[in-house]
Amino acid sequence: MDFLDRRLKIPLTNRTTTVKYALVHTAYWVLITGFFLYEKRYLLYKAGLPYFAACVIIRVVLLIAIAYLNIHYFLPRYLLTGRYWRYFSLVILSILGYLFVQTVYDFVIYGFIIAPTRNRDWVETLSYNFFSTLWYLGLMVPLKLSIDWYEQQRTLQKIAVEKLQAEVNFLRSQVNPHFLFNILNNLYALTLKKSDLAPDMVLKLSEMMEYMLYDSDDAKVPLEKEIGYLQNYIELEKIRCGDQSDIALKINGKPNGQEIAPLLLLPLVENAFKHGVGRQSENSWLHGTLTLNSTAIEMTVENNKPASATEAPKGGIGLTNLRKRLELLYPGRYSLQTEERSDTYRAALSIQFAD
Known part of the structure; x- marks a missing residue:
């Protein structure tokens, strides 16, 4: 105290x-x-x-x-x-x-x-x-x-932070069961085929679990770890979705020793899979761009929407929770914008690091 x-x-x-x-x-x-x-x-x-x-x-x-x-x-x-x-x-x-x-x-x-x-x-x-x-x-x-x-x-701020952290901890403890269920099903199918992708899939899933169970308990984590977690998530989703989906994340620049609150980048990608790629069987796409420099991080994620979009399934950390966390952790130093069109959805996040 x-x-x-x-x-x-x-x-x-x-x-x-x-x-x-x-x-x-x-x-x-x-x-x-x-x-x-x-x-x-x-x-x-x-x-x-x-x-x-x-x-x-x-x-x-x-x-x-x-x-x-x-x-x-x-x-x-x-x-x-x-x-x-x-x-x-x-x-x-x-x-x-x-x-x-x-x-x-x-x-x-x-x-x-x-x-x-x-x-x-x-x-x-x-x-x-x-x-x-x-x-x-x-x-x-x-x-x-x-x-x-x-x-x-x-x-009040302390209560809000504790409440929000409790929500994040609860959501993290769930580890998105739907995502894990699909990954394990795909892993089972790959092992039956004796596919060379199975060991890599197990390794990526293990790294994700380690990050969520241990590193994400900290107030801040190295930026490269947060990016590594995001890349593993995308790679596993690419395996799950197969060749019929166009999924790519482009990274401009390299981490310069910055630290960031854990699980801030995932909601943008998770939201895109929930609303778009994960709800289409073919011709789906998700394009992300992550730009890094010494003073800020910027990320944009854009995806196509299914032709007959219905209410998105509930679950995951979510953009609403993300906005609350950003307001508490980076007040006045962030921007979170979303844009929804008839066939596409775009989310853009920018965070300014403290001097």
């Missing part, structure tokens, strides 16, 4: 908070205290250190008390539940309590300790304390709401 996300128990309560939350609030009150130290520094010379320290401590402690009473009690119980009059009434009452204590202390300081300011204006004192308190409370509320909103967004 990240150090900033560690939980800390709040003294004298049953509540906990994060290290990050505590650091932000500590920094805020250090700044407030520093401001009062600077503003009241003249008391150090006129009233002495004890009265100077007491003035600052009383003011800051009272502000902290009403600030956290507001954000941890009044705010969630009344403002966020729509009981606005109750909320504002309690805020005003808490400020009046602060004004009473602070103004009495100010009167003692300025009326008896510092003789030259004995006739200090009460209206001025009350006005200053009231509006300064509103100002600091007004800063604390948006600070808390901003932190809560940020943490909520982080939590």
